[in-house]
Amino acid sequence: MFAYWKKNNIVSLLFQSPYVYLANQKFWVGNYNSLIKELFDIKPDENILDVACGVSMVAPYIKGYYTGVDINKNYIQYNNKKYPANNYICQDFKEIKFGAKSFDQSIVINFLHHLPDDEIKQLLDRMGQLTKNKIIIADLSPNDKNFLARFLYSMDQGKFIRQENVLTKLISQSLKIEKVYTFLSPRRIYKHIVFVCSPRN
Ligand SMILES: C[S@@+](CC[C@H](N)C(=O)[O-])C[C@H]1O[C@@H](n2cnc3c(N)ncnc32)[C@H](O)[C@@H]1O
Numbered sequence: 001m002f003a004y005w006k007k008n009n010i011v012s013l014l015f016q017s018p019y020v021y022l023a024n025q026k027f028w029v030g031n032y033n034s035l036i037k038e039l040f041d042i043k044p045d046e047n048i049l050d051v052a053c054g055v056s057m058v059a060p061y062i063k064g065y066y067t068g069v070d071i072n073k074n075y076i077q078y079n080n081k082k083y084p085a086n087n088y089i090c091q092d093f094k095e096i097k098f099g100a101k102s103f104d105q106s107i108v109i110n111f112l113h114h115l116p117d118d119e120i121k122q123l124l125d126r127m128g129q130l131t132k133n134k135i136i137i138a139d140l141s142p143n144d145k146n147f148l149a150r151f152l153y154s155m156d157q158g159k160f161i162r163q164e165n166v167l168t169k170l171i172s173q174s175l176k177i178e179k180v181y182t183f184l185s186p187r188r189i190y191k192h193i194v195f196v197c198s199p200r201n
Contacts, residue, residue, distance in 0.1 A: 012157055018055045018078035025057065028152060030186025033058045033109070037181075038136045038196055046104035049130060051093050051123065052111035059083045064104065069096060093123055098130055106131040109138045110192075113158035117170060124174035128199040135175055135197040139167065141182055143191040152189060164193055171195055 014020045025031070033039060039061040042048060046064035050056070053068030056079045066086040070076055076090040089096075106127050112120055127135050140161050143149035153161055162170070164180070171177055175197035182193045 011155065015157065016072065016074055018075050021055055021075070022057075028187060029190050031057060032138075032183075032185045032190070032192055033061055035183050035186075035192075036061075036109070036136065036138055036194055038134070038194065039107075041134075042105060047102065049098070049103040049106040049127075051096070051106065051108045051127065052114075053079070053088070054110075055079065056083055056086070056088070058107060058109065059086060067103070069093060093126070096126060096130070100129050101132045103131050105134045105136065107136045107138075109136075110140060110158075112137065112139045112167065112170075113156070113161045115158075116160060120170050121173055124171060128175050128201070131199050133198065134178075135199065137171060137195040137197060138192055141191040141193040143184075143189070146189060149189045149191070167193065167195070171197060174200070176200055 015024070039058060042062055042064045044063045048062055048064045048066050050058060050066065050068045053070045055075050056068050059066060059068070068079060068086060068088045069091050071090065071092050073090045076088045079086065079088045108123070108127065115123065140153065140156070140158070142153070142161055142163060168177065168180070177195050177197050179196040180193065182191060184191055
């Protein structure tokens with residue numbers, strides 16, 4: 001039955017709604033953003049870019065000037081109402097138009113597993129051009145020992161959940177990796193890996 005839903009994209013249709021996205025996050029995951037330690041290292045005068053920002057769950061942790069880009073217009077509308085002080089742009093990441101080094105730090109959370117290898121390179125090369133100091137990349141990491149995790153990962157819209165060594169190789173093509181850490185989400189089902197990177201130039 002779940003295979004049928006996936007095949008017919010009912011799940012992805014439901015997830016067009018910010019409320020469905022948020023309910024799913026709250027129920028199965030909990031707010032993992034509070035566990036990404038690097039988010040607390042952002043200073044109030046810094047310019048921050050969040051690529052594929054979704055419903056902007058990181059926004060409460062960011063002290064700087066925040067710009068979020070996402071392709072989903074429902075999410076962007078929701079963000080504009082909830083966080084009017086922030087800047088949101090409804091756009092494909094491939095179309096981001098800012099000039100070189102416009103941002104002090106940039107963030108991409110739980111998006112890489114939606115992209116094939118060549119698009120990850122395109123994304124991270126661009127983030128390297130746009131960012132002065134630090135690029136925080138967080139993504140799902142396999143959690144094979146947990147049966148529920150295996151089931152939920154199989155239902156995920158992203159089809160490219162990669163092992164740490166594979167992600168490391170991909171990210172290193174575009175950025176310098178400074179630090180890596182992993183943690184379990186608050187519901188202890190999903191496992192996350194965080195790469196703290198700097199641009200190569
Ligand atoms: C799993 S969600 C992660 C959202 C958010 N970063 C978070 O951690 O809650 C992936 C997001 O990528 C966005 N997305 C998918 N393709 C995109 C693209 N080509 N350009 C920009 N955003 C995209 C989706 O709309 C969705 O909000």
